[in-house]
Amino acid sequence: MDVIVCGAQVPFVRGGAELATANLVRALQENGHRAELVHLPTAWEKERVFDAPLAWRMLPLDADAVIATNFPSYYARHHRKIVWLFHQHRGAYDGADAAWSDMGLDDESLEIQRQLTEWDTNALLEAQRIHTISDVVADRLARYNGLTGTTLYHPPPLSDELRVGEYGDYVFTPTRLEANKRPERIVAAMPHVSSGIRAIVAGRGSMSAELHKAVERDDLADRVELPGFVPDDALVDLFADSLGVIYDPHDEDYGYVTLQAFLAGKPVITSHDAGGVLEWVEDGVTGIVTDGTPQGLADAIDRLASDKAAAAEMGMEGRRRVAQLSWPSVVEQLLA
Amino acid sequence: MNRLRIGIATRAPVGDDLRAALTRLAERADVRAVVDGGRFDTVVRTAEAPGPYGERTTVWVDADTDLTAPAVAAAVVVLAAPAVAREVRTRVTAPVLALGPQEAHTSARPVAPFTRSRIRRARGLQDATAVARHVAGQWSWDHQPVDESAAGSAAALASVLVTDDATTAVLGAAWGAPVVAPVELARELDLPLPKERASATPDEEAERLLADPAALARHAQGCHALYAREHSPDRAVLQLEEILGSAGRHRPRDGFAQPLDLLGTPTDSAVRLRASGVLDTLRSPS
Incomplete structure (x- = not known):
């Protein structure tokens, strides 16, 4: 079967969605299909928000099936359109009142939000089926558009490489250093940790300078490492030998870090408002769900440090729960 | 803008529902009597008066229409008042469009x-x-x-x-x-x-x-x-346009207008101006 995977991308930005579409194309090819990725640039600001949807609308997509993923790729028209929804334009929906959204309460913003909801609903209703990457995304689709999506989980990147190592003396966080990932919480928690455990927060982003400044200001150089970008082989090693993983984003769509931690047999420390992360982290079973305060996170780190056997048990339970995720299964369900 | 060209070949007397449907069509398409001649994208008839071979017929049905009539089977589109459309939708093969005497809320826009x-x-x-x-x-x-x-x-x-x-x-x-x-x-x-x-x-x-x-x-x-x-005559005519366009004869309206209409875009939406502006950059100066 000839399958076109549709993905939208802000040029020069690569994140989870780009990894997932690339992996989906590879999985389709490995399952005997001819598959191509069609990428178009997109813009998120409200002045240009309808341009890319309209461009997708006009594309000639000659294939047996089209799998659309993120906003606004699902505006593609095809007689066999399957949507596997990564996310919509969150700034117009659940993030409309967030500081980072440009959708205010002015008339223009409200009309753009109204029209986008109508467009989204119409475009998504054309699909033969709507799958979502997580229950969180399905729940937003239900609350905002009144549409039903079926959750279809997939394995994270590096799933074949991640391995279980020792339960060492650091907690690990690989993440983009952006506000919605809340890396500053980890730095803020470390002065409250009494067990001598260190934190390694790897990744790049606009908060890098701010985090370095906080580490210096609070004299945490021996407690917090900010190594920046880490290549994949080093990432696997850091996962493998960590005591556990802290992943505490705000209302995450899915959260590869959680699944990667579990594949490395590590428990995950998170917070009650982390979104898709909570579909996997069960408090006291596969990790620890905190209130997100510095003291709460610190207590969770100390709890892992005080009972490494229990930490390992939680991590291995997580590993069992993600063991069934596979790309062939994703392909089979998308093209069923 | 290429409006649909619709011929009317319905037999008198015309009932209130059909009269209302034809009025809705006339507000949104070029409608004229078939006897006046011309080329049509489709011709509206009743089931008792089938069209000639090769004509793309839109058949009006009401509650008493015999749905086994050859004209219904040969229709490209079946047109009916909303309550009747709901009844016949699963009993005929052609797409069924609802159009009738309902009040049209042309300025209404869905607000979630x-x-x-x-x-x-x-x-x-x-x-x-x-x-x-x-x-x-x-x-x-x-x-x-x-x-x-x-x-x-x-x-x-x-x-x-x-x-x-x-x-x-x-x-x-x-x-x-x-x-x-x-x-x-x-x-x-x-x-x-x-x-x-x-x-x-x-x-x-x-x-x-x-x-x-x-x-x-x-x-x-x-x-x-x-x-x-x-209940939306605008939507019904858009669907009619799409059905006739996909049948290969009717040429859909040029450029961005149709996809924008099908998504429910208001006429004063900024994206229409932006799309129009893009097309303008490609037009030769007059």
């Missing part, structure tokens, strides 16, 4: 429940919930009586619209309101009737929906889908 909440907040109204009721001929907003002139705002901004009036229910559906009506009226109009409704009164059902944002959004979406399917 969460956007309603934000608009209410922007207007300084209570943003959590606001229940509009039009029952026994009296309008109210959160139990405060309001004038009939508030109907449009109520349909556009209420968290939920409770009514026992068919016209108001259709108005609410046009604005994408979650409309709750007595069961008999809901069945008559084909409004969403979730299984949870059971024997609940309209007010009880409204309370249930207000407590469940996903159910509220689903209900609102179902109400607007009903309006688009059965």
